[in-house]
Amino acid sequence: MRSVLSIQKRERADTPTATLTEGDVSCFSEYMEMWIHSARIEGLGVWLSRALRIQVNLASLDHLNLQLSACGFSLHRDPDDNFIFRVSYTGCFVQQQHGYHVLTLNLVKGINRFGGRPHSFMMKCPVVSVLPCREQIQCDPEFIQVTRQVPYDNWDNELHWSLSLSDQLLVALEDASLIQMNIDLSGPDITVQGRRVEVLSPVQVMEREGEFLALKLVSGQYAYSMEATCPKVTTSTSEETVLHIFKRHMGLTKRGNYDSEALTVSNVSVNQTDDFTVHETSEFVTLIIPTAQILQTKTCADSKQLLQPFYRVDVVLTFKETNHKMHWSMENTLPCTVRPAASPITSSPGPITTLNFKHENLTTEQPSLDRSAVPVGKPKTRAPFEEVTAEFSTTDSLHTQTVVHSFDLHVDEMSKSQNPPEQEYQQFNNTTSGNKDQQKHRRLKWIWEV
Numbered sequence: 001m002r003s004v005l006s007i008q009k010r011e012r013a014d015t016p017t018a019t020l021t022e023g024d025v026s027c028f029s030e031y032m033e034m035w036i037h038s039a040r041i042e043g044l045g046v047w048l049s050r051a052l053r054i055q056v057n058l059a060s061l062d063h064l065n066l067q068l069s070a071c072g073f074s075l076h077r078d079p080d081d082n083f084i085f086r087v088s089y090t091g092c093f094v095q096q097q098h099g100y101h102v103l104t105l106n107l108v109k110g111i112n113r114f115g116g117r118p119h120s121f122m123m124k125c126p127v128v129s130v131l132p133c134r135e136q137i138q139c140d141p142e143f144i145q146v147t148r149q150v151p152y153d154n155w156d157n158e159l160h161w162s163l164s165l166s167d168q169l170l171v172a173l174e175d176a177s178l179i180q181m182n183i184d185l186s187g188p189d190i191t192v193q194g195r196r197v198e199v200l201s202p203v204q205v206m207e208r209e210g211e212f213l214a215l216k217l218v219s220g221q222y223a224y225s226m227e228a229t230c231p232k233v234t235t236s237t238s239e240e241t242v243l244h245i246f247k248r249h250m251g252l253t254k255r256g257n258y259d260s261e262a263l264t265v266s267n268v269s270v271n272q273t274d275d276f277t278v279h280e281t282s283e284f285v286t287l288i289i290p291t292a293q294i295l296q297t298k299t300c301a302d303s304k305q306l307l308q309p310f311y312r313v314d315v316v317l318t319f320k321e322t323n324h325k326m327h328w329s330m331e332n333t334l335p336c337t338v339r340p341a342a343s344p345i346t347s348s349p350g351p352i353t354t355l356n357f358k359h360e361n362l363t364t365e366q367p368s369l370d371r372s373a374v375p376v377g378k379p380k381t382r383a384p385f386e387e388v389t390a391e392f393s394t395t396d397s398l399h400t401q402t403v404v405h406s407f408d409l410h411v412d413e414m415s416k417s418q419n420p421p422e423q424e425y426q427q428f429n430n431t432t433s434g435n436k437d438q439q440k441h442r443r444l445k446w447i448w449e450v
Contacts, residue, residue, distance in 0.1 A: 294312070
């Protein structure tokens, strides 16, 4: 028999009104939750202490949750000082029975020196067959577009969604234009699109700037993240491309979540390259990739005389706290630029292969949630093009001299039949005596055109 203890949740801008009764279980994509009245929380503490063989101090939930996280459990207070007990489907003592995740709790109420009256609760949720774990982001100088799979609840029921922007503005999908968004809900995916200046907000991650879309789909007790980050719009490319990936559970989560459950990266792979570095904070995973390894160009749609740089990055993230992978894709298009002038020098692979490529290896150390860096990658022999690009990214004068000598040698070989070696070498040195920054820029362009 269900207890008569119940509570009316306070209505907030980001939380629906719902009546919860002790023993009620809410099912989400990767975890289940049970509401526990404060009068019975001591019994949960006794159960946790016996089951996990730990000292339970309910007065310090932060320290307790560090202990519980090893078993996929967490405990949080709600706004009325009652408790929400969250259990991951991969947590300790959770079993699969007839298509359900099941955990049985034997709680005691009214603990005293004579003991207490035990009460059994069963947490039970259907196994989710398919978890929506894919996100595709497209950024250009004017717009952002995010595409994700349409989510269903644990019983495969279709949900009626609204849009929540920054947890403040709430509109129905058909009224998306009120928050300057467009929606396409056809087929298995949902796509949202908006103008950057109207829907994105500045964000700074480890002293790197980006623009963040704080958008969620909400329905009843559920929330579904459409959050995404675009790089800042720039008219020129730098030697390194910095991408910010927002950490989150990819399926249905609790709407108006009151806790900030940290996710910790355990593995990262990038489809386009093995040469990247990972940094991690409590909210973001930051990837730093040599731009030359991902940058491409296409003819500008507005003018055949212009080129438009762009890149695509496909990333697979694994977190220690979840059993599912996050498949994240970003395509970023930069403003159109003038086509680079053709170089009179023809490339030769000979001198290029003499340059050294620097590669950072992956370490499996547990990253800090604040500002620790985890170099990621695996040893891999690079093509000559990549080696030259990596070497050109440095500003060390010794390297610059090495490159100049390579080009001198190459020009000599090409010009033996046309000009005397002394004249050709003098001509090249005259070119290098000008502005060094412009000279390096010209050499970079020459490499790109090969």
